[in-house]
C-alpha cells in the first residue's frame with residue numbers, strides 16, 4: 027500500500043481516527059490532550075460525543091466532492107440563524123472531516139457558509155442547552171478533535187468569508203490554511219464580550235497564525251474587523267470583490283495549488299503541517315519519507331522526459 031494511502035488512513039496528522047493504534051496514547055504523544063481532555067478515556071468516546079451532539083437539532087453541514095478537480099466544498103448550512111452551528115452540525119462536521127481523510131483524489135477544500143454569510147458561531151439554542159461546565163468540556167474536546175483534523179488534512183484548505191464570521195465562526199476559519207474575505211464582510215473573535223473563551227481551539231491557532239501580540243489584541247478586544255483591517259494584520263490572505271462568487275474565487279485560488287499531481291499536493295501540505303508542530307529532526311524524517319515515495323515514480327520520470335523549462 028502506498029505510503030500516502032497509509033498516511034491518509036492514519037490521518038497523517040492525527041493518528042487518532044482510523045488507525046488501529048490506541049488513539050488516546052497517540053494523541054497524548056502528540057500533545058493534543060490537556061488536563062481537561064483526560065475526561066475522554068477511550069477510543070470510542072468521539073463516537074459517543076457525536077451521538078451526544080446529534081440530539082441538538084437544526085441545520086446541516088454539506089459536503090460535495092469533485093473527483094475531477096480534487097476540490098471539495100464544505101457548506102455550513104443553517105441560513106435562518108446565519109449558519110450558527112448546532113450540535114447536529116458539529117456532528118456533521120465530524121463526519122465530513124472523516125470522509126475527507128479517506129478521499130484519495132482530494133487536493134483542496136473550500137469551507138463556506140450557505141447564502142450570503144459565513145457563520146455566527148455556536149447556535150444559541152444549542153448553547154443554552156449545554157450551558158454547564160461538563161457539557162462545555164465535551165463540546166471543546168469534540169470541536170478540538172474536528173478542527174485539528176480539518177487543519178491537518180492532507181489537502182490545501184481555504185475558508186471563504188462573506189457577511190459575518192463571529193465567535194466560533196471566526197474560530198472555524200482558523201482551521202483552514204487560507205482565508206479569503208469579501209470586501210464588506212466582517213470577522214470577530216467576540217467570545218470575551220460574552221464572558222467566554224475560544225472553545226473550538228481558535229485561540230491557539232490564531233496565536234500560531236498572527237504571533238502572540240496581535241493574537242492577544244484580537245482576542246482580548248473582541249473587536250469586529252473589516253476586510254481591510256483583517257488583511258493588514260495577516261488574519262486573511264486576500265480580499266474578494268463583494269459581487270464575486272466566493273466559491274468561484276476560492277476555486278480559482280486553490281487551482282494554483284491543486285493543478286499538480288495529487289500525491290505532490292497532499293505531501294506538500296503534510297510536510298508543512300508536520301514541520302509546524304514537530305521538532306526539527308522529526309519533521310525532516312517525515313519529509314524524507316514523503317520525498318522517497320514520489321522520487322523516481324512515473325510522474326517524476328514523465329516530467330524529466332518533458333525537459334521542462336521554468337520561465
Ligand SMILES: CCC(=O)SCCNC(=O)CCNC(=O)[C@H](O)C(C)(C)COP(=O)(O)OP(=O)(O)OC[C@H]1O[C@@H](n2cnc3c(N)ncnc32)[C@H](O)[C@@H]1OP(=O)(O)O
Pocket residue numbers: 106107108110111146147148149150151190192193194195216217220222225
Ligand atoms: C462558541 C462560542 C461562540 O460562538 S460565541 C458567539 C455566539 N454568537 C452570537 O452571539 C451571535 C449573535 N448574533 C449577532 O451578533 C447577529 O445576529 C449577527 C450574526 C451579526 C447577524 O446580524 P444580522 O445580519 O443583523 O441578522 P439578525 O441579527 O437579524 O439574525 C438573523 C436571525 O439569526 C439569529 N441568530 C444570529 N446568530 C445566531 C446564533 N449564533 N445562534 C442562534 N441564532 C442566531 C438572530 O437571532 C435572528 O433571529 P430572529 O430573526 O430574530 O429570530
